[in-house]
Amino acid sequence: MEKIVIITGASRGIGREIAKRLAKKGLKVIANYNKSEEAAKELKSELKQEGIKIDIVKADVSKREEAKKLAKYALDKYGKIDVLINNAGISEYKLFTDETDEDWDKIINTNLYSAFAMSQEVIPNMVHNKNGLIINMSSAWGVVGGSLEVIYSVSKAGMDGLTKALAKELGPSSIRVNSIAPGMIYTKMNEKFTSEEIEEIKEEIPLGKIGEAQDISKCVEWLIEDKYTTGQVISINGGWIIT
Numbered sequence: 651m652e653k654i655v656i657i658t659g660a661s662r663g664i665g666r667e668i669a670k671r672l673a674k675k676g677l678k679v680i681a682n683y684n685k686s687e688e689a690a691k692e693l694k695s696e697l698k699q700e701g702i703k704i705d706i707v708k709a710d711v712s713k714r715e716e717a718k719k720l721a722k723y724a725l726d727k728y729g730k731i732d733v734l735i736n737n738a739g740i741s742e743y744k745l746f747t748d749e750t751d752e753d754w755d756k757i758i759n760t761n762l763y764s765a766f767a768m769s770q771e772v773i774p775n776m777v778h779n780k781n782g783l784i785i786n787m788s789s790a791w792g793v794v795g796g797s798l799e800v801i802y803s804v805s806k807a808g809m810d811g812l813t814k815a816l817a818k819e820l821g822p823s824s825i826r827v828n829s830i831a832p833g834m835i836y837t838k839m840n841e842k843f844t845s846e847e848i849e850e851i852k853e854e855i856p857l858g859k860i861g862e863a864q865d866i867s868k869c870v871e872w873l874i875e876d877k878y879t880t881g882q883v884i885s886i887n888g889g890w891i892i893t
């Protein structure tokens with residue numbers, strides 16, 4: 651039977667690109683969205699024109715009940731989940747001293763709690779099948795910290811901690827857990843930067859360019875084929891951050 655994959659935050663950007671690549675490879679894709687219903691519908695119909703069927707499921711994965719609903723959709727329809735990609739995320743660009751408790755809750759719940767809740771919802775099925783892969787979309791800022799993006803950096807560092815600890819706990823059940831930590835990728839998330847700022851960032855990147863969502867989706871495809879990589883934070887950033 652084909653592999654069943656849930657991708658959170660697949661209505662646009664990196665998640666959308668992952669959904670397209672995996673669906674074209676023959677995986678059964680459940681593409682989650684929250685607010686961007688039109689974009690999710692467009693993705694579904696774009697793939698349908700190529701004869702590929704995907705499921706789109708609305709859920710705010712920062713909330714337990716909705717994370718549960720998303721996992722249940724996959725289990726009720728397909729009976730198993732092979733791959734979970736915790737990709738949904740939001741960013742901020744604010745002085746630390748201006749951050750509020752509401753900012754903290756929103757960013758931590760969307761980026762980190764969602765990965766906790768979604769993982770808990772799918773792991774029993776993966777343990778039962780003694781098979782599974784969880785990919786957490788973290789960030790270079792989780793590794794080295796980003797000025798004006800402190801809560802975001804905390805959320806991504808938390809995801810990497812989740813990855814490492816869960817990889818140890820779930821390895822004996824043949825479940826792999828990895829993070830992918832992108833540098834800067836062209837998506838709506840980076841619309842906040844001016845073209846001058848983007849040029850300055852490019853100058854700091856040894857490969858001299860901003861990444862594309864395909865650079866990330868190729869790594870996801872590779873991790874799905876791989877059998878022996880777990881507990882790792884895989885940096886894809888053009889050499890911008892080398893640790």
Ligand code: NAP
Pocket residue numbers: 658659660661662663664665682683684685686687709710711712736737738739740741760787788789790831832833834835836837838839840
């Ligand atoms: P994006 O274009 O802004 O897309 C974010 C996606 O997350 C959207 O599909 C959005 O869906 C979804 N989302 C947000 N809140 C959600 C929620 N509560 N429930 C379900 N879905 C939710 O961002 P992106 O650049 O593709 O980012 C994808 C991931 O990569 C994020 O985790 C981000 O932190 C990480 N990342 C990105 C970069 C970069 O340079 N772009 C760098 C490092 C890491 P709706 O619009 O439907 O709500």
